Amino acid sequence: MRDPKFHISVIADVTCDLNGSIPSTTRTTTIEDKFYGYNPNTESIEEPFAPSTITVMSIDNLPCELPRDASEGFGKHLMERVMPFLVREDDGLIERATIAKEGKLMKRFEYLSDYIA
Numbered sequence: 001m002r003d004p005k006f007h008i009s010v011i012a013d014v015t016c017d018l019n020g021s022i023p024s025t026t027r028t029t030t031i032e033d034k035f036y037g038y039n040p041n042t043e044s045i046e047e048p049f050a051p052s053t054i055t056v057m058s059i060d061n062l063p064c065e066l067p068r069d070a071s072e073g074f075g076k077h078l079m080e081r082v083m084p085f086l087v088r089e090d091d092g093l094i095e096r097a098t099i100a101k102e103g104k105l106m107k108r109f110e111y112l113s114d115y116i117a
Helices: 061-083 083-087 093-097 107-116
Strands: 010-013 035-039 045-046 053-056
Touching: 061 083, 083 093
Parallel strands: 010 053
Antiparallel strands: 035 045, 035 053
16 A cells, blocks of 8 residues: 555445455444545554545445435335325326235236246
């Protein structure tokens, strides 16, 4: 990282292996405080995005954030795109999405009957 030919300025270390394969990963970060700056010449923590530093993101629980983000996105779209048709007259969206009703497959999903048998 001290080599003059090293030009990487931002590293997102998804392994978050402290003092491991990426020398700039010396501490973890959080969702609220995502970045820190690593000065390879002094091997010290400094402000991120500064010209003398390599900005590092090393969120140790990042894999846990992906399902949360997906759930929030799904919930947002469900509330915006489906709920209105559940609480007012359906324009056919709910009917088209319904797979079974009163214990029987809807006509457009009858091709699934072999799986049921």
